[in-house]
Amino acid sequence: MDKTDSRSRKRHRGQGRVTLADVAKAAGVAPITVSRALNSPDRVSPKVRARVEEAVEALGYVPNLIAGGLAAAGTKVIPVIVPSLSILTFIEVIHAIGQRLESAGYQMLLASTDWDLDREADLVDTVLGYSPSGVILTGLRHRPRVVSRLKGWGRPVVEIMEYGESVIDMNVGVDGDSLGRAMATHLMARGYRRIAFVGSNLDRDYRGRQRMQGHQSALEQAGFDASWVLEYAEPASYAVGAQALKEVMAMSPRPDALHCSNDILAAGALLEANRQGVAVPGEVAIGGYLGLSIAEHLTPRLTTLAVPRAEMGTQAAELLLARLAGGDPERPRRDIGFTLVEGDST
Structure with missing residues (x-):
């Protein structure tokens, strides 16, 4: 990445959505060419398509699927991306997140990766296109493009279940x-x-x-x-x-x-x-x-x-809501801890 790309990324981090015009400028083509490269790639040359894809990746561009001021402001939707919707571990966390978000006037949008990091990357691309106000996703291990896009996105992100040092934004989990x-x-x-x-x-x-x-x-x-x-x-x-x-x-x-x-x-x-x-x-x-x-x-x-698990979900939602309210949450990285419950089986 050259210095121009680096400056472009810094300029857009935390300052709203990267636009199609930004991508066009970085790729040295017209906006209509960017649109064709993304929506009808067979209508542009491989060389142009590669330049557009490189600019998209460098800038963290996500296509707008919602037009106008609604996209700029963000919807009242919070995507929650988990590995599975059938395991009780995640169901209890999801329930707590949903309750807290709904009490604040937000709606939860659920998505499941089926433990597949490539699928997670595709889901992130999709949900960001609907201009959510924030995102909650599972774990600290993601594909590089997920990390780069969410870090440059400018809206709150909470990673749950796993606790660690290297986080995108905020984190609630256990080691x-x-x-x-x-x-x-x-x-x-x-x-x-x-x-x-x-x-x-x-x-x-x-x-x-x-x-x-x-x-x-x-x-x-x-x-x-x-x-x-x-x-x-x-x-x-x-x-x-x-x-x-x-x-x-x-x-x-x-x-x-x-x-x-x-x-x-x-x-x-x-x-x-x-x-x-x-x-x-x-x-x-x-x-x-x-x-x-x-x-x-x-x-x-x-x-x-x-x-x-329920406390983990509640705290994740509260961190996100605090950031949406313009605050700087106390302890944006939280180890939720665990307790040894000694039964009779050992």
């Missing part, structure tokens, strides 16, 4: 490494030594992989074998947890404790242990993560790491 370490440390303190981590969909659920890495680091630092891992490609379900328990009980030697990457897997393993007559925690201990309500209704009660 995955700390979560993994906490459960592993608890199990070691209870006397377990062959502790297996059970995870699912970890190739796409990188926050689950962060918890696994924290788990392994804690074991290694204590001098224990951290290689006990059961990893499944499919999303978390009771069936996957049950399968993990079956596989563990067939091992020789076998783990004496299971650290499941969420309560769904842990519940499936515990229910399967009950079906097989396997004593929990006598023969195998089981720990989870999330603090789902099912944990306290299982027999034995499940030990889990509880994250205040």
Whole structure:
């Protein structure tokens, strides 16, 4: 990127929407050529199309899908982009966000990435075209064009679920490494030594992989074998947890404790242990993560790491609303924390 491009990006950051005319100037073509390159790319030469695409990327241009003053002012819509709309983890956060936004006169627009960062990038392009007042999205890992566009967009952005140093704007979440370490440390303190981590969909659920890495680091630092891992490609379900328990009980030697990457897997393993007559925690201990309500209704009660998901959603909405009101929110980066809820399964 040359100095002119850098100055253009700085000029537009926080000062409203980059226009089609801005793109045309940066690309050295007429506005109508930019329009053709974006809407009918076969009507322009590859060389011109490449120049336009380079200018679009450099400036963070998002096409206006809403005309006139409404687009300039921003609509009363807040897109919330999450990996899944079927997992209770996200449903509770979404519900809290929606309640707080609606109380302030805003409407939530939901979108699901299906754990796909490329799909997230496409969704961001789409929702920004409708001129929302702000955006809430999941995690701190995004495609570079998502980061560059949202940083130069000039409206509030909140990243949720994961807490970290490198953020687009504002952040409310929890540290995955700390979560993994906490459960592993608890199990070691209870006397377990062959502790297996059970995870699912970890190739796409990188926050689950962060918890696994924290788990392994804690074991290694204590001098224990951290290689006990059961990893499944499919999303978390009771069936996957049950399968993990079956596989563990067939091992020789076998783990004496299971650290499941969420309560769904842990519940499936515990229910399967009950079906097989396997004593929990006598023969195998089981720990989870999330603090789902099912944990306290299982027999034995499940030990889990509880994250205040509704509070996370509320705080994310409040950060965004504070910025929309022209304020500078206190603590724009917030670690929401977690609690070890010790049941009878460990």
